[in-house]
Amino acid sequence: MATNHQQIQLQLDEKKDKQRKIFKIVGLSVIYIVLTIWAILTFVPLIWMFISSIKDTTSITQVPPQLIPDQPTLDAYRRVFDVGGFARWFLNSVIVSTILTISNVVLASLAGYAFAKLKFPGRNTIFWILLGSMMIPGQITLIPLYILIVNTFQMADTYLALVIPTLVTTANIFLARQFMASLPSTLIDAARIDACSEPKIFWKVILPMAKPGLAVLGIFTFVANWNNFFWPFLVTSSNEMRTLQVGLTSFRYQYTADYGAMMAGAVLTAIPMFIVFLALQKYFLKGITIGAVKG
Amino acid sequence: MSEVRFVNVSKEFEDDNKGKFTAVNDATFTIEDKEFMVFVGPSGCGKTTSLRMIAGLERQTSGDIYIGDRTVNKAHPKDRDIAMVFQDYALYPHMTIRENMSFGLKNLKRPKEEIEKKVSEAAQILSLENLLDRKPRELSGGQRQRVAVGRAIVRNPKVFLFDEPLSNLDAKLRVQMRMELSELHKRLGATIVYVTHDQVEAMTLGTRIVVMNQGEIQQIDTPEELYKNPKNMFVAGFIGSPPMNFVRGRLDGNIVQTVEHALVVPEDKLLKYAEYQGKEVVLGIRPEDVINIEHLPDAPAQNVIEPVIKIVEHLGSEFLVYFGIGEETIVGKISSDYHMEVFKKHQLYINMEKMTLFDPQTQMRIG
Structure with missing residues (x-):
């Protein structure tokens, strides 16, 4: 009797195990299918951009569209460089993004450290005001900012106009404060007892520990400024001062548009971002979790 | 001379949740040269704040602090000739052990040879020679603790400050480090100020102990005095494990009458309790003064009670x-030579020779 009972029990257990396995497989399959569709949806525009960039001018607007061009050509790329200015736009983008990355890393880390670790009157009030300013939509500040930079300071069409408004952003100060707050305060106390001056504490103790956080901040800032279109579009007018994103609009004429060149330009613009992303993937992931509550 | 002196020192904090509160209230005491002084008390009693004020990491709201013969009221931590060991060790994670230990001396711009000599000496004292080129994350808790002590030793300070340095170690390692710290004190001959919430640590390490509660100093004394002659019920309840028992009663003649028992007070003690005749008192009895009668065949008939044992x-x-x-x-703390059974009556002798009486209102010791 006992053996029979045990056998039945074993069979029941096996059945349950099988059911569990099936549920697991079905569950995983659903997740993979959803993620695959998501990946395809994300990837299609990029692939379309690349395919369009190697089509000739007639096949690019053909209906129905060619998924794989009959005669792939690099003509569009040639036109990008022939029109003139691409190299300069690229340089402008590099200059603006680099300056803003450096300034944001330096200023946001200093401000973040002060808000997280130093005691001074009004610290919380100032921080809350800064946080409050993050809630004002960019569209509201755009016109006053434009008037300030272009009319009052007469900076239109200069590098200063491109960089001054975002030398340091509130979002970056907030991000820096969050990871600075996670560093143990006793290290600062220990450094004070170790006869370290306040600037040296920041330089020798805080900065080395804040490196991963600052890397995230730097990468995000670089990518955001590289992809920025609207502000450079507003404050630049000459061909020499355009950044890549603004430059790409030059391929749109009054009645026509050179879509091939636009796509080729977009591919060339995106390449540095791909490299940055692939090289620094782990920091991107870290960036998503900074400020998140640990479980 | 490396004595530390507090004169009417108070520290107030402004806290978002608590509002304004006093962490240390009007503290006056002297830590003698070469003394091992332990600050002990429950969380939030002001012991760490006192230590941080000595270090210069917090500025006192009022009063004067002296290290040696000079006031250090406004002195920067580096100018106080102190070194501190933190609860979490506070080792710089990006520096090697050698760099951690030499960081302070480098900042003080000492010659390179001197720094190397001092680091290797401290490493030898603490058996850290083989770990000097490692990073803190590669070390065990005990080793990190040693490095933190080493970093303090190389400074050769007048005063060492320890902020609960053993609380992150496991029980076995804590006992070992306790012994090592005690030996280190003898070897260095320095003044040590040590903060802990663990009264066993306080009793075993301190030459004197400051017991604090809610920002107030309750008593400063040797471990033995604190145990035998606590000034008030807080000290009596805090020092000793398990703590002292308190029973309410009334003093009538030579008897303390509790709810259930009449306990006889020894003649020689009665004089100092004269003022409390006929009044309510709190009787304090240490757990080891509750004795199984089987241990005392000649025990007097008085002061024997026969309670039912609960646990x-x-x-x-x-x-x-x-x-x-x-x-x-x-x-009661009773030798396990004789069997004790739960829910049974056992005859227990209360050793009134070692009892203490407290005033129930002021909670201060009587006499």
């Missing part, structure tokens, strides 16, 4: 037995 905890060489007197639960 017996086995500690190996002894039992902790719990029983009630009125509404109070009393604990």
